[in-house]
Amino acid sequence: MTRFLIVPQWQGSPSARAMLLTDGASAIAGDLPRKDTTVLDVPLEAGESLGSGVLRLSSLLRVREQVREALTADPDEKWVLIGGDCSITVAALSQLDTDDLAVLWCDAQPDLQVPETSPSGAFSGMALSALLGEGEPRLALSPGIPRDRVVTLGVRAVDEAEPARQQGIVSIDADAVADPDAVAAALRATGATRVWVHIDVDVLDPSEFEGVSSAAPFGVTVAALVAAIRRVRDDLPLAGATIAGFAPRTPVDAVQDLGAVLRLIGAVA
Numbered sequence: 001m002t003r004f005l006i007v008p009q010w011q012g013s014p015s016a017r018a019m020l021l022t023d024g025a026s027a028i029a030g031d032l033p034r035k036d037t038t039v040l041d042v043p044l045e046a047g048e049s050l051g052s053g054v055l056r057l058s059s060l061l062r063v064r065e066q067v068r069e070a071l072t073a074d075p076d077e078k079w080v081l082i083g084g085d086c087s088i089t090v091a092a093l094s095q096l097d098t099d100d101l102a103v104l105w106c107d108a109q110p111d112l113q114v115p116e117t118s119p120s121g122a123f124s125g126m127a128l129s130a131l132l133g134e135g136e137p138r139l140a141l142s143p144g145i146p147r148d149r150v151v152t153l154g155v156r157a158v159d160e161a162e163p164a165r166q167q168g169i170v171s172i173d174a175d176a177v178a179d180p181d182a183v184a185a186a187l188r189a190t191g192a193t194r195v196w197v198h199i200d201v202d203v204l205d206p207s208e209f210e211g212v213s214s215a216a217p218f219g220v221t222v223a224a225l226v227a228a229i230r231r232v233r234d235d236l237p238l239a240g241a242t243i244a245g246f247a248p249r250t251p252v253d254a255v256q257d258l259g260a261v262l263r264l265i266g267a268v269a
Contacts (some may be wrong), residue, residue, distance in 0.1 A: 002269040003077045004032050005070055006039040009063045011047055011056035012087035014122035015213035017247060021084050024211060024246030025056050027254040028261055029084050040066050042084070047128040050074065053115025054123050054136045060087070061138060067091035080269055083244030086111065087127040090139060092240060093196060094136050100144050101239055102192030104183075104232065106153045106225065107200040108216040110171075119160035128152075129165065134165045142208040144181060153177060153228070154203040157216040174205075180231035195236045197229055197268050200245040211257040212246035222260045229267040241268035 008025035010018040022042075029039060036176020039065070047059030067088065071079055072095055080186070081088050086107065093101075105111070111128040114135040115239055118125055129135045147168035154174045158166075170186050177183060187195055202212040205219035248254035 001077060002036065002080055003074060004029075004080050004082060005067065006037060006082045007063065007067060007084045007088045007091075008040070008042050009060070009084035009088055011059040011063070012085035012127070013213065014120035014125060015247070017213055017243050017249075018060060018085070019165040020213070020247035020249065021245070024248055024254065025082055025084050027248060027251070027258060028243075031258060031262060032265075038070055040070065042066070050122070052138070053118065053121055053137050054126070054139065056123075057136070057138065060123055061269060063088070064091040064094060064139070066097040068214050071095055071252040076179070078238060079240045080092050080265065081240070081242045081244070083123045083246070084241065086198065086242065086244040087124045087130070087169060088244060089196070089198045089242040090127050090130045090141070090244065093100065093131060093145075094125075094141055096196075096239065098141065100193040101145065102149045102151065102187055102190040102195045102236070104151050104153060104187060104195055104197045106203045106220070108202040109157060109200075110152055110155045110166055112157055112162045112165040113159065117185045119122060119159065123212045144255060149192050149259040151183075151186045151190070153183065154220045157232075158217060174218055174220045183228040184231045188235055192236065194239040195232060196239050197241040199225070199241070199243045199264055200269075201261065201264075202245050209257055209260050211246050211253055212244070213247045222263055226263055226267045243268070
């Protein structure tokens with residue numbers, strides 16, 4: 001059975017409108033089955049950096065413990081996390097056995113910054129580095145997931161320091177997602193026996209999805225992403241999934257985008 005964990009964390013986002021992520025999480029929660037849904041009481045305060053290069057680190061650490069407690073309470077369930085900002089995936093995988101796990105990272109950004117290179121200090125831009133075991137040690141996985149078990153999909157907004165950090169990671173561009181078999185083959189080649197699917201909704205093309213903090217053109221279509229995920233699941237069972245980054249500016253905007261969100265949830269649930 002699939003259970004849903006609503007994590008309206010905004011503290012990892014670099015956006016000036018980061019609090020809109022809480023509205024997006026609430027909008028999605030309203031369309032999920034109540035009996036299968038848990039909503040975390042994420043702190044509203046920004047938090048302190050605690051001498052690190054990560055903004056709001058104290059709040060991020062509190063949310064990580066909340067996520068871990070929720071997931072370990074029902075360890076036999078398959079969980080889909082609903083954000084909030086996309087760094088909640090790090091919290092989820094910090095309590096998971098990752099020895100046989102691949103990660104499909106669907107995101108417009110590679111999120112491969114570390115505190116020393118990040119232009120914003122926001123943890124969402126460091127999230128994939130943290131999964132690799134790099135960056136701020138209080139947030140990074142230990143041991144990290146090897147680069148050859150990570151596949152990025154739809155990445156197109158890359159900061160200056162990130163290309164060198166992409167070495168060893170298979171990257172599938174937005175156009176190639178039209179071939180679901182290519183995505184599945186990339187995951188099979190990792191040798192993993194399970195996969196975690198991370199979706200930041202800014203991976204989608206702005207012509208199909210507007211409710212993001214920072215849109216990037218030439219993204220993936222909803223239909224292509226859904227087809228790719230379903231094809232991947234033909235080969236590998238899902239260990240879980242994340243859908244994050246939904247930041248509608250108004251309730252009307254939320255309604256317009258919810259159909260696409262629910263199609264993505266149907267693909268991973």
